Amino acid sequence: MAEDRMLRVRALLDSVRGDGRTALTAPEGKVIADAYGIAVPGEELARDVEEAVAYAARFGGPVVMKIVSPDILHKTDAGGVIVGVEGASDVRAAFHRIVENARAYDAGARVEGVQIQELLPKGQEVIVGAVTDPTFGKVVAFGLGGVLVEVLKDVTFRLAPVEADEALSMLDSIRAAEILRGVRGQAGVDRWAVAEQIRRVSQLVADFPEIAEVDLNPVIATAEGAIAADIRVILSDTPVKARRRYTRAEILTSMRRLMEPRSVAVIGASNEQGKIGNSVMRNLVDGGFAGDIHPVNPRADDILGRKAYKSVTDVPGEVDVAVFAIPAKFVASALEEVGRKNIPNAVLIPSGFAETGEHALQDEIVAIAERYGVRLLGPNIYGYYSTWQDLCATFCTPYDVKGGVALTSQSGGIGMAILGFARTTKTGVSAIVGLGNKSDLDEDDLLTWFGEDPHTDCIAMHLEDLKDGRAFVEAARATVPKKPVVVLKAGRTAAGAKAAGSHTGALAGDDAVYDDILRQAGVIRAPGLNDMLEYARALPVLPTPKGDNIVIITGAGGSGVLLSDAVTDNGLTLMEIPPDLDTAFRAFIPPFGAAGNPVDITGGEPPSTYEATLRLGLEDPRIHALVLGYWHTIVTPPMVFAELTARVVGEFRERGVEKPVVASLAGDVEVEEACQYLYERGVVAYPYTTEQPVAVLGAKYRWARAAGLLGGGS
Numbered sequence: 001m002a003e004d005r006m007l008r009v010r011a012l013l014d015s016v017r018g019d020g021r022t023a024l025t026a027p028e029g030k031v032i033a034d035a036y037g038i039a040v041p042g043e044e045l046a047r048d049v050e051e052a053v054a055y056a057a058r059f060g061g062p063v064v065m066k067i068v069s070p071d072i073l074h075k076t077d078a079g080g081v082i083v084g085v086e087g088a089s090d091v092r093a094a095f096h097r098i099v100e101n102a103r104a105y106d107a108g109a110r111v112e113g114v115q116i117q118e119l120l121p122k123g124q125e126v127i128v129g130a131v132t133d134p135t136f137g138k139v140v141a142f143g144l145g146g147v148l149v150e151v152l153k154d155v156t157f158r159l160a161p162v163e164a165d166e167a168l169s170m171l172d173s174i175r176a177a178e179i180l181r182g183v184r185g186q187a188g189v190d191r192w193a194v195a196e197q198i199r200r201v202s203q204l205v206a207d208f209p210e211i212a213e214v215d216l217n218p219v220i221a222t223a224e225g226a227i228a229a230d231i232r233v234i235l236s237d238t239p240v241k242a243r244r245r246y247t248r249a250e251i252l253t254s255m256r257r258l259m260e261p262r263s264v265a266v267i268g269a270s271n272e273q274g275k276i277g278n279s280v281m282r283n284l285v286d287g288g289f290a291g292d293i294h295p296v297n298p299r300a301d302d303i304l305g306r307k308a309y310k311s312v313t314d315v316p317g318e319v320d321v322a323v324f325a326i327p328a329k330f331v332a333s334a335l336e337e338v339g340r341k342n343i344p345n346a347v348l349i350p351s352g353f354a355e356t357g358e359h360a361l362q363d364e365i366v367a368i369a370e371r372y373g374v375r376l377l378g379p380n381i382y383g384y385y386s387t388w389q390d391l392c393a394t395f396c397t398p399y400d401v402k403g404g405v406a407l408t409s410q411s412g413g414i415g416m417a418i419l420g421f422a423r424t425t426k427t428g429v430s431a432i433v434g435l436g437n438k439s440d441l442d443e444d445d446l447l448t449w450f451g452e453d454p455h456t457d458c459i460a461m462h463l464e465d466l467k468d469g470r471a472f473v474e475a476a477r478a479t480v481p482k483k484p485v486v487v488l489k490a491g492r493t494a495a496g497a498k499a500a501g502s503h504t505g506a507l508a509g510d511d512a513v514y515d516d517i518l519r520q521a522g523v524i525r526a527p528g529l530n531d532m533l534e535y536a537r538a539l540p541v542l543p544t545p546k547g548d549n550i551v552i553i554t555g556a557g558g559s560g561v562l563l564s565d566a567v568t569d570n571g572l573t574l575m576e577i578p579p580d581l582d583t584a585f586r587a588f589i590p591p592f593g594a595a596g597n598p599v600d601i602t603g604g605e606p607p608s609t610y611e612a613t614l615r616l617g618l619e620d621p622r623i624h625a626l627v628l629g630y631w632h633t634i635v636t637p638p639m640v641f642a643e644l645t646a647r648v649v650g651e652f653r654e655r656g657v658e659k660p661v662v663a664s665l666a667g668d669v670e671v672e673e674a675c676q677y678l679y680e681r682g683v684v685a686y687p688y689t690t691e692q693p694v695a696v697l698g699a700k701y702r703w704a705r706a707a708g709l710l711g712g713g714s
Contacts, residue, residue, distance in 0.1 A: 005035040006207060013208065013235065022212075022235045023073050026066060026115045029231035036200045038216065039193070039227045041118035048113075052095045053088045055116040062086040062119040064229070065094050067102045071109035073232070078105035084119060091116075120229055124179065124189050125218035128197045128228070130160055130205040132212045132236060133513050136469035140202040142170040142194075144179075145218035157516040159473060160202035167195040167202070173516070180221070189221035197226050212236035243468050244370065248448060254375045255449035258345040259386045259431060261320035262291045264393065265312050265343070267334050268325035269295030269303045276349060277325035279395035280383065287392035287400065294319065312337050321345045323383065323393050328352030331379070332364050339372025347393060348378030354437050355380050366439050377441045381434030382412045388430060388455045403428015404457030404540045406450045407533075408443065410435045410490075414462045414529065421533045426680075430455040435463075444471040451479030460486040460536035462529070473521040480522035484539045484703040487523050488532040489514050522706030524699050531695065538684045538696035543658035544704050547624035549575035550697075552598035553613050554629030555605060555636070559666055560598035562690035563629050569691075570698030581620060588612040603631045610636060611644050618652045618659060625660045625701075627694060628683075630674075632667020638674035641665075646681035653682070660684075660700055662693035 012031050016024055024032070026043075033040045042059060045068060046052035056063045067080030075081050079101030082094045095114050102111055127145030132138060140162055143155030156173035158166055171180050171191055182188030197219055205211050212235055216228035246254075264284060270277035277297070281304050284293050295303035298310045309315050312322055312334070322338045324331055328350045338346050346369065353362040362379070369376045377384065383394030392398045399419055405427055409415040415434050422429055430453060433446060443461055450456045459479070466472050476485050489511070518525050526532035550572055554560035567574050577585070577597050585595045588609055590602055601609050610630075617626045630641050649661055663678060663685035665671040671687040678685035686692040704710045 008035050009204075009208060013210065016235065017210075019070070021070050022237050023070060024233040024235075025068050025070050025112060026231070027068060027112075029233050032204065032233060033228065033231050036204050038197060038200050038204075038231065039225065040231060041120055041227055041229065043115055043117040045113050046095070046116050049092050049095045052114055052116055053091050056085065056091045057088070059116070059118050063091070064115075064117040064119055065091070065098055066115040066117065066230075067098050068112045068115050069102060069106075069109045070112070071106060072102060073234075078102055080105070117229070120220040120227055121222060123220040123222035126180075126189075126194060126221050126226075127155070128194075128201050128216040128219050130201050130211075130214040132205075133469070135466050136473070136513060136517055138202070138205045138209070139513055139517070140167075140170075140198055140205070142167075142198050143174050144176050153512075155512065157513045158202075158520055159470065159517060161206040162199055162202045164192075164195060164199055167198040168192070170198060171195065187223040190223055190225050193226040194219065194221050197228065210236050243471075245468075245471065246445075251445050251448045252452060254344050255445060257320040258347075258375070258377065259449060259453070260389055261345075261391065263294065263317065263319045263321075264289070264291060264391075265294040265296055265309075265315050265319045265322045266325060267296045267312055267322055267338075269297050269300075269308065270325075271300060271303050275325075276395040280323055280325050280349070280393060283392040283394055283398050287398050288390040289392070290390060291320075292317070312343070313341050315341070319343045321347060321393070323347045323349065324379075325349055325395070328358065328361060328379070332361070332368060335365055335368045335374065336372075339368060339374050342372075343374065345375050345377065347381070347383060348376055348436075348439075349381055349383055349395065350378075351380040353379045353439070362437065362439055369440060375441050375445075376439050378434070378436040379439060380412075381436035382415050384434060385429070385432040387428075394434075399423065399429065399432065401426065401428045402455075403430065404455065405429045405536045406431045406433075406446075406453070406456045406459045407536060408433045408435055408446055408460070409462040410438065410464050411462065412436070417529060418462075418533065421530075421537075425533075425537055427533075427537045430457075438467055442467050442472075444468060444475040447472065447475035447479050447485065451475065451482060456483065457540040458484045458486070458536050460488075460526075460532050462488045462490065462532065464490045469517065473517060476518075476521040476523050480703070481707045484535075484699070484707075485523045486526055486532055486535045486539070486699070487518055488526045488529060489518070522703070524702050524706075526699075534692060534696055535699045539700055539703065541679065541682055541684055542660040542662070542697070542700045543653075544709055545624045545660050545701060546710075548573040548701075548710070549622060549624045550627060551575050551577070551617055551623045551625075552627045552629060553601065553610075553617060554598050554631075555601055555603045555610070555633075556629055556631035556666060557600050557602075559629035559631065559664060559690055560600050563627050563664060563694060564598060566691050566694035567627065570694055570701075572694070572698055572701060575623060578622070581616075581622065584616055584620075585613060588616070598629070603633050604635055607636050607640050607644050610641060611648055614645060614648050618648065618657055618661075623659070625697060626662075627697065628661065628663040628685075629690070630663060630665045630667070630671070632665070632671055638665060638667055638670040639677065642674035642677045642685075645683055646678055649683055650681060660697055662697045664690045664693050 027045045044055040062084045065082045085094045125145040129141045138160040140160040154174045215232035219228045268277040269281045294315045295308040300308040322343045387402045407418045450459045582595045661683045665687045675685040
């Protein structure tokens, strides 16, 4: 059955291609709809007025009449759609008016006739569609439909094809989800029927890659079903170039030699201070890398006390990584030698490739690398740090604080911001990697490695684009159940929608698709650079929550209100305090304080009140996370608060009670030292902000849900 269906669609698409067309007519769209079980109303193609009258009479009620022309894509714009036509005289008049409008719109348009379609009952108009995204390939879309679809832009996206449950989840992912469930006495829609339209469209575009866009708009959804009033199908006019893909085993093998090398060659090593080749050599030597370091320079015998080689082919033994510190124009010939030497990785620091318009030069080095099986990092990068190997293969400042955070960036400037942040906050890192032009190695390769790397607990990535969105999603889905992945996606433009031929295409702006599909992959998307860095720093520190109940304990009513807002803004849940717990809290706070949630202990309370309420929050198993609001007073100075909080949290962790605790400290400059003290002891604390501590708690919750540790969606 499925084979017959595909043969029918294949024959139709080949016929359309043979006519030199990319847009299918409505009757051709119905052939596809019937083949894939996409529910559409009864319809016929009337080639003259009398056929139109006969078909309308057969449907026995009001009909919709639409122009059928392979040259008119947007029928409404051409005045080619009339709704609610009934009776022979009105059908005749509508037929003539539609054809005349079409001629006026495009005098040269071929008119095949007028489509006579059953008028569907009133219902909720939604849109179901699919587009070919340049990053993620086939993507299915769902949202509110009809004439306002491009104004409201209430649409959600998923990778195609989707399973039934994933299709159903899309109905809850739009802002107007409540409308579909039924509001103000109106019945909700048949959710499974709508989801089935989504699933079938997604399967169609997955089966036929040449279909660029599909529009079912509107789909009339009622309590009894979901029927597409109109189907539009557009074919691609350019074939998609397949990207070379590597197996997981191949990626891990090459990445292991890149991140845990035993031998590194520096091509372009130099004794001259101020040159990149000198800086790279100094960082490798001074950083304490225990492996072999081989300088390569045809005009030197000795560099930094180490024997220099005329060519990398002269270096004895196996080499795991060749770091390039030579001008772009010399890279290709040196890369040939790297290939002949069977070196698996080339780290290309030089600029002067695709980023400056030299695409041919970049294509040349990619071709050389593929011929020899060399993986390329870069070009146009600052290098990379692999701290657990004491490896600093970069011309930038060294960094050697070992820890569990892996950081990557597409930009050198962002890479240096990462470095400065790590140093200032004393963040331990497992690696910092520059990706630059991403001629070969990219985020999915790094995700695959860091997902398995025992030294890495959290991965944070700055990216401007993804070369292969599906490969990234695949790697993220394999990694997220084990450790968080944070992404800062730069460039929130909708440039990709400008040339779209369908409503769905016009809605599929770059950022809208990225946002939904990164969420689908379980990735935590950071709104800004500082957020990405703070999430990466905080997530390994915070324990994983065991439930959704969050309690705020604050010494300042104003902070409590702002913290409550932040909890809501981050999609978190303020616990409804049960009576017995409310009574227990009230025992420790003054009469003019306030229990409930937030628990307001007031600002004049001594350390004992902070400690008692904190202990109660940690002891009660119904509470899953604590947000602390501190107000600087002489009664409870900042370091006193910090020390008691760290002591109590540490005591409970030793007893096996691990809950995320974040804190907002308001006060004079002493609160900065108090926050640092808390952070170093497992309490994520920030001065002068109520938003930041709750935002990182929200990020931890988003990861826990995506990893399946809390249940529910991400």
